[in-house]
């Protein structure tokens with residue numbers, strides 16, 4: 445008796461899960477093709493962002509069929525895609541092959557006195573998160589699973605298609621030169637999940653996104669954000685890739701930090717800052733400290749003084765982020781004036797800082813908020 449008919453069909457793997465060298469090995473060893481073909485496939489998928497093997501017309505048809513039989517391209521199914529009222533932010537909610545939901549954000553920044561115009565993608569690295577920060581919608585949902593390399597890279601490719609289409613439309617309407625098409629310029633690993641808790645897949649995704657024959661986002665334009673997994677910060681220092689490291693600090697003392705970030709009980713501030721000092725020694729690179737301002741909780745002048753004392757002398761920059769309140773969360777937004785007072789106090793200790801521009805408030809662009817809204821809608825039968 446054959447049981448073949450009853451066997452569940454496993455979903456095909458995504459070709460985006462393969463590194464460039466894995467792809468080359470697959471194309472040469474399994475398909476008997478040349479390394480040149482592997483390069484064509486990589487460029488078609490990662491640079492031109494083609495979503496269907498059949499549309500890669502530079503490849504012979506039999507190879508396109510072989511690829512389709514073996515792989516899919518895109519592991520993401522779009523569930524929701526919103527654009528903020530001012531057009532600066534897009535947010536997408538995706539369903540993964542096993543039904544998990546993740547979010548990705550595209551933020552457009554116009555040029556200002558200091559920086560060029562840029563398009564930044566914020567990717568998720570885990571479905572849910574185990575670390576339970578109390579101000580974070582994802583943290584309140586619990587951990588579901590690690591994202592694969594392909595699931596991380598695919599988020600960037602989805603937003604790259606949008607960014608490139610916009611650039612091309614601007615060229616056609618003569619708002620920009622052909623030479624200035626650039627698509628996504630920056631990628632931040634700051635969405636759902638803790639990237640250093642999915643270390644190998646996050647690093648492999650960074651290398652794919654940075655690849656000169658693919659999306660080619662410069663390493664200095666890629667930022668990995670962590671809540672402070674001290675051992676992995678030291679591991680990251682030896683990766684020999686010049687990405688930016690952002691550490692979510694959010695409080696200047698263990699008592700306050702442990703209230704909102706349970707990870708602080710495992711790696712208290714002294715252990716975390718020792719790892720940060722080691723990172724700076726090894727890499728000679730500045731660390732960015734993220735500090736979400738929670739009204740009345742960590743945003744007073746007294747908190748700023750403590751933070752200044754902690755960071756004085758370390759090669760770093762502090763990003764102050766007035767919190768994006770969740771619908772049922774207990775926190776309120778710090779006013780612009782109070783944020784500026786905080787900055788002035790930090791400067792007394794020689795610690796530079798920036799108040800981060802708030803984007804996408806009307807489309808729930810805080811981490812995990814869109815998934816929360818989709819589940820609310822499902823609960824309501826919408």
Ligand code: SF4
Nearest residue numbers: 573576577580583637
């Ligand atoms: S802030 Fe980051 S680490 Fe903390 S719960 Fe949210 S996703 Fe996890």
